[in-house]
Structures are given as C-alpha cells and as structure tokens.
Amino acid sequence: MDSDKIIDGRLYSSQVKAEVKEETERLYIEKGIQPGLAFILVGDNPASQVYVRNKGKACEEIGFHSVTKVLPEKTEENQILDLIKEYNEDSSIHGLLVQLPLPKHINEEKVIESIDFRKDVDGFHPHNVGKLLIGQKCFVSCTPYGIVEMMKRSGIETKGKNTVIIGRSNIVGKPMAALFLRKDLNSTVTVCHSATKDIKEYSLNADILVAAIGKAGFVKSDMVKEGAVIIDVGINRIEDKSAPKGTRLTGDVDFEGCFPKASKITPVPGGVGLMTIAMLMRNTLDAASGKMY
Numbered sequence: 001m002d003s004d005k006i007i008d009g010r011l012y013s014s015q016v017k018a019e020v021k022e023e024t025e026r027l028y029i030e031k032g033i034q035p036g037l038a039f040i041l042v043g044d045n046p047a048s049q050v051y052v053r054n055k056g057k058a059c060e061e062i063g064f065h066s067v068t069k070v071l072p073e074k075t076e077e078n079q080i081l082d083l084i085k086e087y088n089e090d091s092s093i094h095g096l097l098v099q100l101p102l103p104k105h106i107n108e109e110k111v112i113e114s115i116d117f118r119k120d121v122d123g124f125h126p127h128n129v130g131k132l133l134i135g136q137k138c139f140v141s142c143t144p145y146g147i148v149e150m151m152k153r154s155g156i157e158t159k160g161k162n163t164v165i166i167g168r169s170n171i172v173g174k175p176m177a178a179l180f181l182r183k184d185l186n187s188t189v190t191v192c193h194s195a196t197k198d199i200k201e202y203s204l205n206a207d208i209l210v211a212a213i214g215k216a217g218f219v220k221s222d223m224v225k226e227g228a229v230i231i232d233v234g235i236n237r238i239e240d241k242s243a244p245k246g247t248r249l250t251g252d253v254d255f256e257g258c259f260p261k262a263s264k265i266t267p268v269p270g271g272v273g274l275m276t277i278a279m280l281m282r283n284t285l286d287a288a289s290g291k292m293y
C-alpha cells in the first residue's frame with residue numbers, strides 16, 4: 001500500500017497537541033493563565049462517556065485544568081442551565097462543552113445558546129456559526145476545523161477545487177461547507193444530503209470529497225474521480241467476527257475500494273477523529289488567550 005497517500009491523523013493531531021502544549025506553557029509563564037475546560041455530561045450514554053474521558057485525558061496531557069460534571073439522565077433542563085451559568089461566570093473556565101446528544105426531554109438548542117459564546121469551544125453556538133458563515137473570526141466546530149488543519153498540513157490545494165460534501169449536519173457538513181467557501185480555502189462547494197437525487201453525479205466531479213453521513217462504506221469506488229482527495233468523517237461500528245470484540249470501527253468510505261483511485265485519503269480509525277480532540281484543545285487555548293480562527 002502506498003503510504004504517501006494516507007493523510008495521517010495520528011501525526012497531525014500529535015503535532016497540533018504538541019504546539020498547543022508549548023503555547024500553554026508559554027501562556028502560563030507570561031500571563032499566569034492556565035486554560036480551563038469544563039465538560040457537562042448528562043446521562044449514561046457509553047459513547048459519550050468514552051468521548052468525555054478521552055477529551056479529559058487530552059487536557060491532562062497538555063496541561064489544561066479540566067472538570068467533568070456528570071448529571072443523571074433525569075436531570076431537569078433548568079439544572080443544566082444553572083450549571084452552565086455557573087461555568088459561564090467562572091474565570092478559571094475558558095471553554096465549556098456540553099456533550100451531545102442530550103436526553104430527549106432537554107432542549108438542545110436552548111442549552112447550546114445558554115453557553116457564553118466566548119467559551120463555546122465546540123463552535124455550536126449560533127453566534128459562532130453565524131460568524132463562520134460570514135467569514136469572521138469565531139470558534140469553529142472541531143471536526144471540520146480538524147479537517148482543514150489536516151489538509152493544510154498535508155499540502156493539499158483547495159483553491160478553485162470542486163469540493164463535494166456528503167452530509168449537512170450542523171456539526172460537520174454545514175460548517176465544513178462554510179470553511180471551504182472561505183477565502184483562505186477558496187473551493188467551489190457542493191453539499192449533498194438524503195434528498196439529493198443522484199449523489200454520484202456530483203461526487204464523480206469532486207476533486208475533494210468529504211463523506212459525513214454515518215453509513216459504513218457508503219462511498220464506493222465508482223462514485224470517486226481518479227486522483228480525488230477523500231476525507232472520511234464517518235465513525236461506524238460494524239460486526240467483524242475476526243476482531244477481538246466481534247466489532248470494529250469503519251468509515252463512510254469503502255477504503256480498500258477507493259484507495260487505488262484516491263490521490264490522498266484519510267483512514268478510519270487514525271484519521272479525522274483524532275484531529276477533533278486536537279482542535280478542541282486548540283480552541284480552548286485560544287479561548288484562554290483571547291484568539292479565534
């Protein structure tokens with residue numbers, strides 16, 4: 001396998017984290033500020049528990065102060081809003097993250113909007129989303145932000161390219177489209193979704209193809225143009241009897257099938273997922289030092 005084709009999330013995420021660590025040490029020496037990140041986890045969703053644990057570990061590695069507040073599934077919305085208000089006012093906390101999804105009885109929009117946008121290191125607050133769209137400095141959703149960082153670090157040209165994004169979620173597809181439209185990336189962007197009539201018609205024209213669908217192996221070789229850059233955001237757990245636990249993680253792209261045609265491709269695992277946490281660390285440091293992308 002031609003390993004030059006692989007966009008290595010392990011390498012780039014460790015580079016980002018090392019840079020953030022160094023800047024964190026400098027921030028402390030020069031200004032006495034230690035970045036602080038608070039996590040609010042409601043309920044006992046196992047995937048959410050793993051995500052929060054991994055984010056907490058990254059904080060520790062880098063030298064951030066972090067706190068995790070775990071609330072029971074039946075917590076009332078007002079209790080979450082009160083806790084957010086507390087962290088909004090706490091000067092030792094620069095970033096505040098409410099792990100999604102929230103239990104059904106909680107209004108997710110209301111919760112996100114109650115976070116001080118200057119502490120919204122997830123980049124989900126309408127204030128940040130709006131600024132992203134009009135090209136102003138803001139906190140950018142960590143997954144698409146991580147994709148931009150990977151592309152820059154691996155020297156992929158985006159200017160004037162046809163970039164096709166499959167998926168239009170608020171956390172991946174839409175902010176990804178807004179980023180590719182920015183003048184620094186300067187792509188021509190197409191967004192496909194479940195009502196798109198013939199995705200292949202668009203994907204075959206993609207110089208850069210981003211798959212953020214949540215369906216294992218959705219993007220097949222016959223949907224991809226020769227020489228395309230393929231970014232696989234998907235994280236899907238599928239059955240695999242040969243794997244120790246009987247399951248394994250896989251992306252939205254049929255990696256083996258698409259690899260020969262791709263000029264560059266992200267693996268799953270070892271790709272976009274690792275960048276997401278690294279960019280959360282970047283956003284938190286920026287929140288502590290008053291910067292934004």
Ligand SMILES: NC(=O)c1ccc[n+]([C@@H]2O[C@H](COP(=O)([O-])OP(=O)(O)OC[C@H]3O[C@@H](n4cnc5c(N)ncnc54)[C@H](OP(=O)(O)O)[C@@H]3O)[C@@H](O)[C@H]2O)c1
Nearest residue numbers: 143167168169172193194212213214233234235272273276
């Ligand atoms: N690597 C990471 O750090 C990271 C971060 C976030 C998410 N993820 C993974 O990325 C994937 C997508 O996540 P998400 O949160 O964006 O998912 P989501 O909110 O479920 O959105 C999925 C998007 O895909 C579209 N879609 C679904 N089926 C389709 C089909 N058959 N044809 C065309 N479009 C289709 C949906 O269209 P409609 O809008 O029309 O419904 C929707 O826009 C998941 O596997 C998730 O686990 C990874």
